[in-house]
Amino acid sequence: MTFRMKSLALALGLGVCALAHPGSAQAPLPRSVAKALDKVSAADYKAHVTYLADDKLRGRQPGTPGYQLAVDYVTGQLKKLGVQPAGDHQTYVQKVRLRRAFTEPGGTLSSSGAAYRAGADFMFYPNPQQPAAEVTAPVVFAGFGISAPELGYDDYAGLDAQGKIVVVTRTEPRHLAGNEKLYATDLLTILQTAARHGAVGVLLAVSKPTTKLPNVGKGAVSVLGPEGQVAVSRTYTSRQIQVVGSVSTATLQRFFAGAATDTTRTFAALRTGKPASQPLAVTLTASVRSRYQDVDSYNVVGKIVGSGARLRDEYVVHSAHLDHLGIGAAVRGDSLYNGAHDNATGVASVLEIAKAYASLRQKPKRSVLFVLLTGEELGLLGSAYFARYPTVPKASIVADINTDMPTIIAPLLSVVPLGAENSSLEAEVAKAAAQLGLPVEADPEPIQNRFIRSDQYSFVVQGIPAVHVKYGNKTADGTNNLSEQVQKWRDVTYHQPQDDINGTFDFEAGRKYAQLNFLIGYQVAQNLQRPTWKPGNFFGKRFGGGQ
Structure with missing residues (x-):
């Protein structure tokens, strides 16, 4: 309290400890x-x-x-x-110990008969644990990437993600709110969930055609533990996951070619809070190289x-x-x-x-x-x-x-x-x-x-x-x-x-x-x-x- 408040208290015959919020039921402060x-x-x-x-x-x-x-x-x-x-x-x-990892030029994403353009169709986050990472795997679509049976919603229910590249949308799950939504949509949660279900790669589809892919030109930073292992990372949560990146909505559309359900019906279901996960008829090969600066x-x-x-x-x-x-x-x-x-x-x-x-x-x-x-x-x-x-x-x-x-x-x-x-x-x-x-x-x-x-x-x-x-x-x-x-x-x-x-x-x-x-x-x-x-x-x- 200010000197003026002290003086007023003393003038009124009150000890300093008697000051409390007027009208409150609070006991005076000691x-x-x-x-x-x-x-x-x-x-x-x-x-x-x-x-x-x-x-x-x-x-x-x-x-x-x-x-x-x-x-x-x-x-x-x-x-x-x-x-x-x-x-x-x-x-x-x-x-x-901070590790700033950078994606080296030359990362590739391809499927049989198709190649995707780095920076336009896809981007990769640098891998803080492996300077060179490559994976070839079938692709599954896992909706919002949420697995929360206790909330009555599970994008992974009935979906075999073991050894697969998981694609998830970053659109907003309208059926969730409050703390549940905060936790479920956090990128770290999505990546941890994919790893728990056996994924070897995660691709995040941006929410709108006008949304730009993330720019990681300044690198992505992780924390190394005492033994030199990655102890904290916002983008790589498990050695099992080799590649993490983002793809455009147009790229996601191409992934759905030949799938049992097209994107229109898939996203219509997701908007109503119904899981719409499914295997996609595509196998991807992803390759990324990373370099590091540790401080x-x-x-x-x-x-x-x-x-x-x-x-x-x-x-x-x-x-x-x-x-x-x-x-x-x-x-x-x-x-x-x-x-x-x-x-x-x-x-x-x-x-x-x-x-x-x-x-x-x-x-x-x-x-x-x-x-x-x-x-x-x-x-x-x-x-x-x-x-x-x-x-x-x-x-x-x-x-x-x-x-x-x-x-x-x-x-x-x-x-x-x-x-x-x-x-x-x-x-x-x-x-x-x-x-x-x-x-x-x-x-x-x-x-x-x-x-x-x-x-x-x-x-x-x-x-x-x-x-x-x-x-x-x-x-x-x-x-x-x-x-x-x-x-x-x-x-x-x-x-x-x-x-x-x-x-x-x-x-x-x-x-x-x-x-x-x-x-x-x-x-x-x-x-x-x-x-x-x-x-x-x-x-x-x-x-x-x-x-």
């Missing part, structure tokens, strides 16, 4: 927690963002000297606060040890990604992608949250991890690696509270807690928000699929409940259209060089955002019960061992 909240500083928040978005960091691309400057900065800040190292070998860092990058990991004799061996994670896009194509005369909002603000939030915890004389019962992640812009790679191979026992992590681009361009007057509805974290968010006078709203942009697009999702797929708090829609003038304002800002600034410190910021909103995330984490760290998935929740059943 004095120590209120004092910790007051340690969060808008000026320090701005200073963190200013440094991390400085030109000398060159856009914080993983594996570059600029990214290392960011690592050194946040490590230094954690040290100043007395946060202990929790990375590899009692350091503050976890090494993340070391780092997650930064610090900890504050909890005070509970038993619960100190469990951890609440506060995370944010440290990387951005580096140097790229010039936009309006600027080619340096500073990433001030994305995600210097998220990192600043975690550093201010760490300051609040560090100021507590009596630490919360559970321990707290502060994890600044690499490779988010490359496909959630640093978080996927940390969540899968954490520097503490995986089973000891009870929750992740992620901070990614809070978009502090206006006062923070309400919040949207992405993913909170999946678990008991929903109650923790509601309680913390009420303490700060922040109404909680539903996601105004569900079509954006934001919950699976940021680092918290890496924890979810490891069975760990997670939440990512975003701005709400409430505005000071009562128009309550902040999401529209953010969309206009995003259209001209998001992932552009113009996302620099000279843009629009409300650092008091950043301060309040950090305070809220601290309160959520503190409550979870104090609660004797670890967070649980809600009964019947899709993610809980899929990843958390729930019923």
Whole structure:
């Protein structure tokens, strides 16, 4: 709280701990927690963002000297606060070995009597595990590529995909919604499903004739494990799958020549939610060659040890990604992608949250991890690696509270807690928000699929409940259209060089955002019960061992 708020409280004869959201039924905050909240500083928040978005960091691309400057900065800040190292070998860092793979020219796709044009009819993702890969196999069409019998839908039911090249459409499955749709349509899920059914190749058919094939000229990045094997990849999930690529709608049409059912009837069935999988009367030969560039990058990991004799061996994670896009194509005369909002603000939030915890004389019962992640812009790679191979026992992590681009361009007057509805974290968010006078709203942009697009999702797929708090829609003038304002800002600034410190910021909103995330984490760290998935929740059943 501000000095003015403190003075008002004292003038009214109230202790600092008596301040709570007017009209709420919340118990007043303990004095120590209120004092910790007051340690969060808008000026320090701005200073963190200013440094991390400085030109000398060159856009914080993983594996570059600029990214290392960011690592050194946040490590230094954690040290100043007395946060202990929790990375590899009692350091503050976890090494993340990144492999950028490139597709070499000359990849081919052909069938008897037919050849397809690279770049127009098909494209291949580079294979991060095999410099040269070739496969000849029959082709099957597997609809959306979904196998979810528990949802009453299975594109693989009755389909023999063993040793085959599986073709799937990237059109939208209208019969699914919510978390089920988010999970089922994620590319990683589709590839894992194909591998589980024995496929040796996967071709993704774009959704519309006007949709361009993906451009992987800058390569595709994976994470190598300690033994040099691919540990995390968004495009190759199994050594069994030799080739992954995309094909145009015209190419898909050619694949269907001679099939039992044509594309018109096939897609008509899919639009009604009925599987329309079938073998196709074509055998393809696919060949791709790849080359690699390997670099070391780092997650930064610090900890504050909890005070509970038993619960100190469990951890609440506060995370944010440290990387951005580096140097790229010039936009309006600027080619340096500073990433001030994305995600210097998220990192600043975690550093201010760490300051609040560090100021507590009596630490919360559970321990707290502060994890600044690499490779988010490359496909959630640093978080996927940390969540899968954490520097503490995986089973000891009870929750992740992620901070990614809070978009502090206006006062923070309400919040949207992405993913909170999946678990008991929903109650923790509601309680913390009420303490700060922040109404909680539903996601105004569900079509954006934001919950699976940021680092918290890496924890979810490891069975760990997670939440990512975003701005709400409430505005000071009562128009309550902040999401529209953010969309206009995003259209001209998001992932552009113009996302620099000279843009629009409300650092008091950043301060309040950090305070809220601290309160959520503190409550979870104090609660004797670890967070649980809600009964019947899709993610809980899929990843958390729930019923």
